[in-house]
Amino acid sequence: MTNPVLTISNLTKRFGGNTAVSGINLDVMPKETIAIIGPNGAGKTTFYNMVSGRMQPSEGNVVLDGKDITGLPPHKISRLGVSRSFQINNIFPEMTVQENVEVVLSAYHGHSRKLFNIASRNTGIQHEAIELLKRLGIDNLKGQRAEVISYGDKRLLEIAMVLATRPKLVLLDEPTAGMTPDETRRTTKLVKSLADSGDYTFLVTEHDMDVVFGLADRILVMHRGEKLFAGTPEEVKNHPEVRRAYLGEEDDETEESNA
Amino acid sequence: MKTRILLAILAVVIAGLIAVPWVASYFYIFIFTEILILGLFAASFNLVFGYTGMLSFGHAAFFGVGSYAMALVLIHLEWPFLVSLLVSMGAAALLALIIGFFCVRLNEVYFAMLTLAFGMMVFAIAYQWRSVTNGSDGLAGFSLGSLGLGLDLTLANPAVYYHVVLAIVGVASVILYVICRSSFGMILRAIRQNPERVSFAGLNVRAYRLVAFVIAGAFAGLAGGLIAPFLRVASPELLHWSMSAEPILMAILGGTGYFLGPFIGAAVFVLLETWITSFTESWMLVLGVILALMVIFFRKGLLGTVLDWWMEVRK
Numbered sequence A: 001m002t003n004p005v006l007t008i009s010n011l012t013k014r015f016g017g018n019t020a021v022s023g024i025n026l027d028v029m030p031k032e033t034i035a036i037i038g039p040n041g042a043g044k045t046t047f048y049n050m051v052s053g054r055m056q057p058s059e060g061n062v063v064l065d066g067k068d069i070t071g072l073p074p075h076k077i078s079r080l081g082v083s084r085s086f087q088i089n090n091i092f093p094e095m096t097v098q099e100n101v102e103v104v105l106s107a108y109h110g111h112s113r114k115l116f117n118i119a120s121r122n123t124g125i126q127h128e129a130i131e132l133l134k135r136l137g138i139d140n141l142k143g144q145r146a147e148v149i150s151y152g153d154k155r156l157l158e159i160a161m162v163l164a165t166r167p168k169l170v171l172l173d174e175p176t177a178g179m180t181p182d183e184t185r186r187t188t189k190l191v192k193s194l195a196d197s198g199d200y201t202f203l204v205t206e207h208d209m210d211v212v213f214g215l216a217d218r219i220l221v222m223h224r225g226e227k228l229f230a231g232t233p234e235e236v237k238n239h240p241e242v243r244r245a246y247l248g249e250e251d252d253e254t255e256e257s258n259a
Numbered sequence B: 001m002k003t004r005i006l007l008a009i010l011a012v013v014i015a016g017l018i019a020v021p022w023v024a025s026y027f028y029i030f031i032f033t034e035i036l037i038l039g040l041f042a043a044s045f046n047l048v049f050g051y052t053g054m055l056s057f058g059h060a061a062f063f064g065v066g067s068y069a070m071a072l073v074l075i076h077l078e079w080p081f082l083v084s085l086l087v088s089m090g091a092a093a094l095l096a097l098i099i100g101f102f103c104v105r106l107n108e109v110y111f112a113m114l115t116l117a118f119g120m121m122v123f124a125i126a127y128q129w130r131s132v133t134n135g136s137d138g139l140a141g142f143s144l145g146s147l148g149l150g151l152d153l154t155l156a157n158p159a160v161y162y163h164v165v166l167a168i169v170g171v172a173s174v175i176l177y178v179i180c181r182s183s184f185g186m187i188l189r190a191i192r193q194n195p196e197r198v199s200f201a202g203l204n205v206r207a208y209r210l211v212a213f214v215i216a217g218a219f220a221g222l223a224g225g226l227i228a229p230f231l232r233v234a235s236p237e238l239l240h241w242s243m244s245a246e247p248i249l250m251a252i253l254g255g256t257g258y259f260l261g262p263f264i265g266a267a268v269f270v271l272l273e274t275w276i277t278s279f280t281e282s283w284m285l286v287l288g289v290i291l292a293l294m295v296i297f298f299r300k301g302l303l304g305t306v307l308d309w310w311m312e313v314r315k
Helices: A044-052 A074-080 A097-109 A123-135 A151-163 A181-196 A209-215 A233-238 A240-258 B002-023 B026-051 B060-077 B081-103 B108-128 B158-181 B183-193 B195-199 B205-231 B241-254 B261-279 B283-297 B301-314
Strands: A006-015 A018-028 A033-037 A059-064 A082-084 A169-173 A202-205 A218-223 A226-231
Touching: A006 A044, A018 A044, A018 A059, A018 A218, A018 A226, A033 A044, A033 A209, A044 A074, A044 A082, A044 A169, A044 A202, A074 A082, A074 B195, A082 A151, A097 A123, A097 A151, A097 B183, A123 A151, A151 A169, A151 A181, A181 A202, A181 A209, A202 A209, A209 A233, A218 A233, A226 A233, A226 A240, A233 A240, B002 B026, B002 B158, B026 B158, B026 B183, B026 B205, B026 B241, B026 B261, B060 B081, B060 B108, B060 B205, B060 B241, B081 B108, B081 B205, B108 B241, B158 B183, B158 B205, B183 B195, B183 B205, B195 B205, B241 B261, B241 B283, B241 B301, B261 B283, B261 B301
Parallel strands: A033 A202, A033 A218, A082 A169, A169 A202
Antiparallel strands: A006 A018, A006 A059, A218 A226
């Protein structure tokens, strides 16, 4: 039996008297895609922030490949193989699309410590950057300044940067948030193909249920910081409590807005 | 084609700089020596500001310590000039390591305030530690011996000193330029634009900021080591916080987004100061108006504005 890439036990975050994430347990197996769903405020992003080192957990442990990474700073967790994207675009706006990826590749390969090379002549890194951009289908934008490309392309660029560190575990935080339906379809297909390639293990938070059911092997449903249910997409679809608490809630909202 | 024209312009400028002592009066030899030294000072500051995105209000501390180190070595040890310059760089780098250790933890205005506070402390020490620094009078009465490398040059001759400064600033600038264009330099630019993303790429942002701060401090110390023999004194004014404002003004004037921006800013600053003060006392007023116009209308500085205009014309 293979060991999990990531083991999370009793992960908890309290802000003052408010518990944002409460006692989450989760095992992530290699090459698996797990979706985390839940309404706004369910604690998904806080959960990510603890796994990626942006926040210290109040309680609990995060173990990556058998190594306890609980509370380590982001750069150490990244070095150990966890790479994440953000809900808002998080790129280097004044650099070209290709340079954005090259920054992360330089960091990954340790070139970032070189003071006396000429970065623009580093052909190895350049080829690798272009390969990654091709994989995301945005290599035609490589020479553009990152701030001028479309919103959807920026999100794809971010995924390219996330993959550049060859992570053991990829955390995507609402990869299709704010995208047009077309962009959403394109991105879902792309993440699906990356997941099917067997090169990556994904954790994905997402609001769009079509995206979630299309991508995930397993789904963790969060509600007010707690695990409501975990199971296959089929199980989640048919689970009465999940329907009421989350899937149903959308219906309630529509009814209210119609009223 | 574009790079070729720029390289041609650069070659002409360098040839012109080499020729200065043969065509210009002593007065302008002094002016150009000052421009080169302050240009290096401003360029070292811009590694921290323009590239890494940290606005330091204490950069004069390294410039001043470099000048004091030069004066002390010349007075007490009488080492060759080039060796003394390495001492200036080392002393400034060490100070930058200590100050930077505390400052790089902080962001934006807190970083600026802490560098200012450390700068004031260094000034106070130089001002009051009379037995070593000679207090407000500063250290004077030292003389330049040999250059080092077995070269026999009369450094006391302003024309010779100008050429030595030109050569040293030239070499230092090439080193700084390579650092800016290196993978490390690319990471610094990334840190300015989005430090959090850099840390999520696996790099310790504080460590990178500290290394940039120390390199900048070392080159500011080198500039300080060059200014002491030029002024024939190392005085507390070189450490004063108003001296920290000069590289900021020069970098913004020339353009913080370009490696040569601070040098151009230094040239314009020194030349305008010279010309305007010969007409009127109110040099600061004129400088204030120019800076206000730059910040409001020409954010990219003189060099950036000219390059943009040139690109437009060529279309």
